[in-house]
Amino acid sequence: MKTIIIQGSSRSNGNTSKIVGILRERMKCELIDLNSYLISQYNYEHKNRNDDFLKLMRKIVEYDLIIFATPVYWYSMSGLMKTFFDRVTDCLKIEKETGRKLRGKYMAAISCGSDGIETEGFFVPFKNSAEYLGMTYVGNLHTWIESDSPTENVLKLIAAFKRKLEEGMGHLLD
Ligand SMILES: Cc1cc2nc3c(=O)[nH]c(=O)nc-3n(C[C@H](O)[C@H](O)[C@H](O)COP(=O)(O)O)c2cc1C
Structure with a gap:
């Protein structure tokens, strides 16, 4: 199963990144740090x-499972991540062949608050x-970091x- 985490924190090495790091120690997955790309407003x-968006x-x-990891900013996903979702609209308008490839893929989400x-x-x-894009939503997890580490x-x-994801997607495991 090819898995990618999309990290949407305004700091690349902050709390969300710590949570992502822990998951990546247990699960083979690539990482995209939205904070290091230029993705402008829709x-x-x-x-x-x-x-950089398209x-x-x-x-x-090209991945089977896409895991979104975002800090909680004002009770919501980060602006960086929201902009990413807004831009997915590009894949429904000007690059439909890319948007269509999301169909049948899996999505999960992780939040990191205080x-x-x-x-x-x-x-x-x-x-x-996920539903709109024809993807299967396989679950979410709220995490938090109060001081330095979880x-x-x-x-x-x-x-x-991690176990829940693997159970839900057992048919795709390597
Ligand atoms: C702009 C901003 C808004 C925040 N809003 C909330 C919030 O609504 N609820 C919450 O629990 N924490 C809130 N926090 C705290 C962060 O969610 C928390 O510190 C998180 O672990 C930060 O992750 P990061 O280091 O990846 O940015 C906020 C932090 C910032 C910077």
Whole structure:
């Protein structure tokens, strides 16, 4: 199973990256750090078609499972990640062949906040976007880092999440 994590934090080596790092120690997956690419706001005239978005998307659609990892910023996904989703619209308008490749793929999502309280409805945009794009949503996980590193509890949640993904996608495991 080819897996890629799309990290959407405004700092490449912050808390979300720590969670992503822990998952990557347990699970073979590539990483795209949106913070190191130029992806501008959605443009109705597609004047930004030459920024990094479409190039990245052509790579992403080659994976079976796409895991979005975002910090919680104002009860919601980060602006970086929201812009990424807005730009997926490009794949429905000007590069449909890339958009079509998302059909039948799998999506999961991870949030990283400052405490264990999961914002109501946080994962609804991920779930609904997966459905709209013809993808199968295989689950989500809320994590948090209160001081420097995740608690034992969060580590257990990550391990359980990994098992859940593998169970749900057993037919695709290498
Ligand atoms: C702009 C901004 C908004 C935030 N809003 C929330 C929030 O609504 N709820 C929450 O639990 N934490 C909030 N936080 C804290 C972050 O979610 C938390 O520190 C997270 O672990 C940061 O991950 P990062 O280092 O990858 O950015 C916010 C932090 C920032 C910078």
